Amino acid sequence: MRIHRTQHTSNFTVLPNSIVRHPRLSLAARGLLGHLLSLPDGARETVQSIAEKVSEGRIAVRKAMAQLEAEGYVRRVRHQDPETGTWSTEVTVSDAPMTGESPTDKKLTAGPAKSRFLGRSPYGSKTQEKNPSPTPAQASDSDDQAAEGGRGEASQQQNQEDASPEVGRAAAVLGRLGAVEPKLSLGAAEVLNLAPLAAEWLRRGVSELELRNTLVAGLPATVLAPARFIANRLERKMPAPRRVADPAAPAVALRAECGDCGRPLPLGQSQGICGQCSGVERAPEDPRPSVGTAAEAASLIDQIRQRRAAGTVRGSRRGFATVHP
Numbered sequence: 001m002r003i004h005r006t007q008h009t010s011n012f013t014v015l016p017n018s019i020v021r022h023p024r025l026s027l028a029a030r031g032l033l034g035h036l037l038s039l040p041d042g043a044r045e046t047v048q049s050i051a052e053k054v055s056e057g058r059i060a061v062r063k064a065m066a067q068l069e070a071e072g073y074v075r076r077v078r079h080q081d082p083e084t085g086t087w088s089t090e091v092t093v094s095d096a097p098m099t100g101e102s103p104t105d106k107k108l109t110a111g112p113a114k115s116r117f118l119g120r121s122p123y124g125s126k127t128q129e130k131n132p133s134p135t136p137a138q139a140s141d142s143d144d145q146a147a148e149g150g151r152g153e154a155s156q157q158q159n160q161e162d163a164s165p166e167v168g169r170a171a172a173v174l175g176r177l178g179a180v181e182p183k184l185s186l187g188a189a190e191v192l193n194l195a196p197l198a199a200e201w202l203r204r205g206v207s208e209l210e211l212r213n214t215l216v217a218g219l220p221a222t223v224l225a226p227a228r229f230i231a232n233r234l235e236r237k238m239p240a241p242r243r244v245a246d247p248a249a250p251a252v253a254l255r256a257e258c259g260d261c262g263r264p265l266p267l268g269q270s271q272g273i274c275g276q277c278s279g280v281e282r283a284p285e286d287p288r289p290s291v292g293t294a295a296e297a298a299s300l301i302d303q304i305r306q307r308r309a310a311g312t313v314r315g316s317r318r319g320f321a322t323v324h325p
Helices: 027-037 047-051 058-071 125-130 136-162 165-175 188-203 208-216 226-236 291-310
Strands: 074-080 087-093 313-316 319-322
Touching: 027 058, 027 087, 047 058, 058 074, 165 188, 165 208, 188 208, 188 226, 208 226
Parallel strands: none
Antiparallel strands: 074 087, 313 319
16 A cells, blocks of 8 residues: 655644554554543543544443553542542553553642631630630541441441341342343342342332332343343332231131031121021022932933934924824
8 A cells, every 4th residue: 555644744643653553452542542642731531521522432432541541551540639638530641651650650648637716706705715616636536436426327227227138038039130131130239239229119018029020021122231220110110118917916706617517607606506407597498409300300301312213203493393103
């Protein structure tokens, strides 16, 4: 092929061949590095802002940035301001791999807390002596104790929720979703995060089968983030609490049986015989035909069959007719 190069005098970027022909960098990573090296020093660019300017998309830009960090062309260093305590990230881009530790890699640590003026009482020194303001050290200690106490109570409450049987049952349902629907396969950490939310369904009277069917029903063609999808469905379709039978409620009393026939006795009677066995009540008639009636019907049917076989009876649409010789 023939290569044509133009000599530029302004608005251009020089790239070494080690970048353009790098064997382990993808074409997207090489292009991203060229874009970053063309920016002025101090420029503010993020993965989101770069993805909005190109057609590759945010995921492709993030993968290319990860390749540049792995090869040493991009380095991220976090710093903490000793005055404000806020953290910031400094990104360094180089046209050669950064293998050694640069001076900017030194992490700053927050220094000791400085004293603060808490103000004076507007009512004079007498009120100030009566209600002295706490010193910064005392205020810091009390705040730390309050924070520790709050974290301890929250941790204890979280441990109690995690130890409930509903959380274990919910975790088992979420862990088996991948076998029922591969689109909803979850990792162990995701199952633990979603188990308390799914356990609330079980506390409201929903069965494990109903919970599983609700999560796998009506899935879209593609589920990119199963954990977020399940969390959204659990929150959005949270059912109302269902009424559950009180286990402490008295059970329905069983009716006693007759000592002779075994029929249930009337309400309020706990022993003895029923009214039919004692002759007070009349026994209901049996709707089934008696033995004599059944025998007569069978005999009549046999006679009709014999006459039909002899030719003296023939069938018609209106019934049977007797034929006389």
